[in-house]
Structure formats: C-alpha cells, structure tokens
Amino acid sequence: MTGPTSDEFVNQVRAAVDIVDVVGEYVQLRKSGRAFLGLCPFHSEKSPSFNVNAERQFFHCFGCGAGGDIFSFLMKLEQLTFPEALHKLAERAGIAVPQPQQVEESPEKRMKHVMQEAHTFVSRLYHYVLTKTPYGAEAMKYLAKRGMSEATIAEYQIGFAPDSWDFVTQQLTKRGFSQELMVEAGLLARSDAGKIFDRFRGRIMFPIQDSQGNAIGFGGRLLQGSKHNSNQKSQPKYLNSPESLLFNKSATLFNLHRARPIIRKRKEALLFEGYVDVISAWQAGFTQGIATLGTALTEQQARILRRNTESVVLCYDGDAAGQEATSKAIHVLQQAGLIVRVAPLPQGVDPDDYIRQHGAEAFSQQVLLQAMPITAFRLKHLRSQFVIKDETDKARLIAKAVEIINELGSPVERDMYQRQLAEEYSLTLGDLKWESKRAYNQQKSERQRDKVTPAWNNSINNGKVTLAKTLPPAYHTAERMLLYYMMRNEEIAARVQQECSAHFQVDEHDALAAYLYAYYAEGNPEDPGKFIHYVQDDLLKQLASGLAMMECNNDVSELEIGDYIKQVNNYPKRAELERLRDEQRSLHLQAAAADSEDARKQLELQAAVTGMKILELENALKEG
DSSP: OOOTTOHHHHHHHHHHSOHHHHHTTTSOOEEETTEEEEOOSSSOOSSOOEEEETTTTEEEETTTOOEEEHHHHHHHHHTOOHHHHHHHHHHHHTOOOSSOOOOOOOHHHHHHHHHHHHHHHHHHHHHHHHHHSGGGHHHHHHHHHTTOOHHHHHHTTOEEEOSOSSHHHHHHHHTTOOHHHHHHHTSEEEOTTSOEEESOOSEEEEEEEOTTSOEEEEEEEEOTTOTTOSOGGGSOSEEEOOOOSSOOGGGOOBTHHHHHHHHHHHTOEEEESSHHHHHHHHHTTOTTEEEOOSSOOOHHHHHHHHHHOSEEEEOOOSSHHHHHHHHHHHHHHHHTTOEEEEOOOOTTOOHHHHHHHHHHHHIIIIIITTOEEHHHHHHHHHHHTOOOOSHHHHHHHHHHHHHHHHTOSOHHHHHHHHHHHHHHTTOOHHHHHHHHHHHHHHHHHHHHHHHOOOOBTTBOOOSOOOOOOOOOOHHHHHHHHHHHHHTTOHHHHHHHHHHOOSOOSSHHHHHHHHHHHHHHHTTOOSOHHHHHHHOOOHHHHHHHHHHHTOOOOSSOOHHHHHHHHHHHHHHHHHHHHHHHHHHHHHHHHHHHTOSSHHHHHHHHHHHHHHHHHHHHHHHHHHHO
16 A cells, blocks of 8 residues: 555655655756756855756755755755655655655654744734735835835734733734743743733734744834824834744844845845845845845855856945945955945935935836945045045055055956056055056965965975875775666676675775665666665765766676776775784894893794784685
C-alpha cells in the first residue's frame, strides 16, 4: 500500500518536481557547463560555489559542503522534517497525499505553527475591520488621501487595529489561542501589572510576510488626528512586531515574495527604508521594491539580496539621516558582492512623498534613471558635510575627495572624477593628479605598515610567505574515485566489494561504501541522485553529493579501476612499511648509544630482523 512517506510516493514526487525550479525560487542560478551555479543559501560567500545538477537532481556547495537532493534542500533551508518537505513538494506538484499524516512535531515547531495560524487570522481580521466596518472608515479616508487605491489595499492586505485594549485579545481567545503564546508571538502585550492587552491599537496595519508570503509580523502606523487616539504624543509613529520564533527582523525583507520574480527578471532591486515607500512605488508600477524593517540593513538581508540579483538601487530618504543610512548600507551591500547605485532625492523628501507629489514618470526619469555610482554619491555626501569658509576648508575637502577617487580600481574612472573635481574647484588637472599620486603613495605606505607582523626569526615577515599546497595521499584520491564510479556502476561496486581486501582508510569513505553495497543489494538503480536520497546520514549525504559533482571521465577502463583498488589494498602495507622503517631507525640509534657491547649487538640483531620484514613487505608491494 502506498503510504504518505512510502518509496513509491517519494519517487512519484521526486519525478514530478525539478530541483532547478525549486532551488531557483530561493537562489539565483545560471547555467555553467552541465550544472547550474549560484550563491550558497547556507553560508555567506561572494563568489558562487553552490552547484545544482539538473540531470541527477541533487545539489552541492563546494564552499561549505552542504549537499543532497531536493528534499534535503528544503529540510535544511526551511527547517522542515522529511515528511513536511515531501508533502510541500507534493502540494506544489499537485499530487494528493495517499493518506493523512500524523507528524510528531517538536514543541518549538508546534509553537511556530500556531503563531503562523494566529498571524494569518489577525491579518485577515485587521483587513476586514478596515474595509468592512465603521471602525476603519477614518483609516480608509486617510489612505485614500495618501493616494492608496482599493486594489493596493487588497493586494497588501492592509488593515486597521481598533483603539481597543482587548479587541484582538478576545478574538484570539475565542478561537482557542493561548494568550501566553500570543504574547510571545508579539500580537499581544503584557503590562507591568501582568495584564494582557492588544499590542497594536488605533493603527493602520501592514502585514509583514516571509519569503513565501506567510504573515509573520506587522508594521503599524499611528492614525494621526484620529479620535481613537487620545494619547498620541506618547505613542511612536511606527510600531513593528517584536522578534519572535516566527519573526526575525534582521533576516526579513518586506515585499520580497512579491518582488523576487521581477528582481530576477530585471536583474536589479530597488531598496527602500520603509514599507510605505515600497507600496507607493509598487502602485506606481515599480514592482521590484523591497525594504528593511525599521532597522539598518543587515548582513543577512544583504546576502538574501545577493542570492537574487547582482545589482541594487538604493532609494532612501533625502534627509541627513537617510543619507547617513545610505552610506552604511553601501558598505554592507558591497561586502555581500553587490553592485550599488544611489537614487537621488531632494532634501527632506522620501520616495512616497516624491511619487505622490510628482508622479510615476518623474520618479522614473528624475530619480531612478539618475541613480549615481557609489563614488559620485560619496563625493556628493562629502560636500554636504563641509562648510567652505576659506581656502583651508576647500583644501581639506579636496584631500578627502582625492582619497575617495584613489580607491577606484579603474584608471578611466579615476581620470573622469579627477577632471570633474578639477573643474569644480578651478584646479589644473596636472596639479590634481600630482596630489592624487602623493596621496595614493601615502595611503599605500600606511596600508603596508598596518600589515607588518611581529618579528619572526630576527626578520620582518610582510605576509609574502607562500605555503606549499598539500596533496592528499594516493589512497585518499583512489577511494574518492572508486566511490564516484561505484555510484554510477553497480558492476564496479561489486568488483570493489569483492577485490578490496582492506577497508577504505577514511571512515566516511568506508561508511559510504557500505551504504552503496546495501543500496545495490536492495535492487536499486544506478542513479547518484536516488542514492543520495537513500543515504540517511546528513554528513555522508553531503559527501556523496560532492563526489557526484566531480568532473571525471565516465568511460573508465578496468585497468584504471584495478589501479585504484591496488592503491586501497596497498595502503595498510605501506603504512606498516613506514612503521617498520621508523622502528629500524630507532633501533640503530639505540644501538649507537648503548652502554655495553652486548646491548649493542642485541639491538643490531633486532634491527636486522626488522630489516628482513621490511624487505618482505617491499617485495610484496612490487609483486602486488
């Protein structure tokens, strides 16, 4: 009978989904030879080392070692159990689960599941209050005044939290949600006296969703001038959900699930500071917008962006705080390997204000199309920080500008910015280039001094030591090659099992070989992808995926396989030979230092016996 996790059902689901399509929803992939390449979602990297094999339906990262099949990918990325990953892929493929499954969830997973249900319910409740009840009338008028259409309100499920202490509390309690858990989820709050009440009151509510579109938190904007809020002065204008098991502010980007397909298609993202800016831009037709959530851009958010695109346009507020935030974001984005440009906005204007005042066409032509490279922005930001009162101030500004320009790797770009700077401050290009060269040499000298390490062997080590690359021993390479071919050929696996008199020396290799013998003994096909799924141990699964990704000649000869087997069989003999040689050397040294002639003769005799054993092993290795 076909069960919800039976081999038959697993194979049916595996055959119905393509790992490239599924992984491609999380990682930006490009074709590279026979595989697809992207940035690993499991560790931070600037150069892609994450490979997906479409033919064999498995993945492997050569940076961190993560690997496996499509089920392993979802389990690792979304922290799912195997049945959960299996059923999610079945649902995606439109395959009915044979029978209901009773999954034993951990307490933490159960809590997250309940929190997710509560957020989905409260999101719909807030939206209903806004659009269908008198309590939301003022908020609807406010949103209409801000130019927000009903279609946009519906798309983003914007809602309204009534100015009540227990409206949501009562609704959640009626539906059986634990008040204690709802406090942990951030939907409710607790006073110092221990009373539980609604966290959000008298606010326009913006649901925050994860990368799959599930509500995990809220951003609430105070409805200014509303009769529902008598103590507005003590309330923050914007209030976000607190961190919880469900909501990690540092690893979430607002609107990513909507914008991701457009970002990948256009190969560029628009990064805003707030969710209102994103929504306003989306309504105006700029659908590749995303935003941070009331905090500075984090490394995690930058890595998420890098997995989806190579280019980002920063569109932060035009005030001093916005410009400072832009400078910080540039550094984080560059560290993640992104190409960054900065869209200019007038002083004191945010993107939402600009779009409402000037329209979509002006935003496109005067803001987005005028996005400047980082160096241009840094020079502009530098000018805003200086008040030029005399020639000394001017010289200081120029010196700082020259340092920024010198950081450019392209001589053409440096020349371009030098010419602009010379023209702006009425300098000759020759003088500016001379100053640039002097500053460059000074910067270079300072960097070299910073790199000097403490004295070693009475000399200065400037970090120019080249370390020799250690090659793996012959048996190690032989074991890997055998495993590679064994995964593809049952006859080779049978030959290795029969002819290898010695176990594989690497424990992981030996364990994987044992899995292969069992895999074929059960009548399974020659398929690395299916074998990787068959392996239960996560570390061995990663090893198998890495071996399967190796580029080797598939038309291997019997002689080559025989040589690999010989390397494996000979290693114990070679190891014993080395041990005996060390023993013989030690005996000779002891004999030379012996206190008496009898002791010396006895040690030399032992050395001679050891020498005979060495000769026997050497002959055995030559014959083998």
